[in-house]
Amino acid sequence: QKEVEQNSGPLSVPEGAIASLNCTYSDRGSQSFFWYRQYSGKSPELIMSIYSNGDKEDGRFTAQLNKASQYVSLLIRDSQPSDSATYLCAVNLGTGGGNKLTFGTGTQLKVEL
Amino acid sequence: DGGITQSPKYLFRKEGQNVTLSCEQNLNHDAMYWYRQDPGQGLRLIYYSQIVNDFQKGDIAEGYSVSREKKESFPLTVTSAQKNPTAFYLCASSSLQEEQFFGPGTRLTVL
Numbered sequence: 161q162k163e164v165e166q167n168s169g170p171l172s173v174p175e176g177a178i179a180s181l182n183c184t185y186s187d188r189g190s191q192s193f194f195w196y197r198q199y200s201g202k203s204p205e206l207i208m209s210i211y212s213n214g215d216k217e218d219g220r221f222t223a224q225l226n227k228a229s230q231y232v233s234l235l236i237r238d239s240q241p242s243d244s245a246t247y248l249c250a251v252n253l254g255t256g257g258g259n260k261l262t263f264g265t266g267t268q269l270k271v272e273l
Numbered sequence: 274d275g276g277i278t279q280s281p282k283y284l285f286r287k288e289g290q291n292v293t294l295s296c297e298q299n300l301n302h303d304a305m306y307w308y309r310q311d312p313g314q315g316l317r318l319i320y321y322s323q324i325v326n327d328f329q330k331g332d333i334a335e336g337y338s339v340s341r342e343k344k345e346s347f348p349l350t351v352t353s354a355q356k357n358p359t360a361f362y363l364c365a366s367s368s369l370q371e372e373q374f375f376g377p378g379t380r381l382t383v384l
Binding site for chain 2: 164168192194196202203204205206209248250259260261262263264265266
């Protein structure tokens with residue numbers, strides 16, 4: 161079992177719709193969770209961080225964390241073509257060694273006109 | 274203008290050659306990291322450092338070496354022992370226990 165798992169996609173949504181991206185992780189001791197957006201050929205850009213159960217909203221983005229189910233998700237409301245990118249889930253697995261992050265392989269999102 | 278810089282943007286290596294990738298940050302971050310990304314894969318940690326003159330191996334350290342002589346700088350050397358070095362190399366930094374921010378990356382190709 162991979163430590164951080166994401167569906168690779170592509171996930172296709174029409175413009176204006178809600179995109180839902182999901183991530184599961186293996187270590188119940190994990191404390192910190194992050195979503196990065198990566199455009200093709202570019203470096204990852206941090207878009208959300210979440211540390212406690214529940215929802216965290218920032219503009220069109222909402223991160224949701226459920227530690228009991230070991231599940232974190234990212235919702236993008238009113239999806240735009242500029243949201244088309246790969247979204248990486250990253251988790252501090254809490255297995256020691258400071259602020260080490262483990263990344264999923266990413267979900268490719270395509271927002272269609 | 275605060276941020277993380279990496280150089281060069283593109284690098285070509287011949288077989289048996291060592292090359293060094295530069296990473297500099299002016300964010301006053303204590304921790305710095307090196308990741309490797311291969312097509313269709315997530316990021317894999319090579320080395321990280323939480324304090325000057327100290328660093329730890331990540332998941333794929335074989336064939337790589339680093340130094341941390343200054344807080345601002347964390348260069349990565351890809352040695353000839355790394356058999357498949359062609360990849361996108363990403364440097365990141367963070368305050369301890371906080372979000373990591375990435376530089377623009379170096380794309381390394383073996384000729």
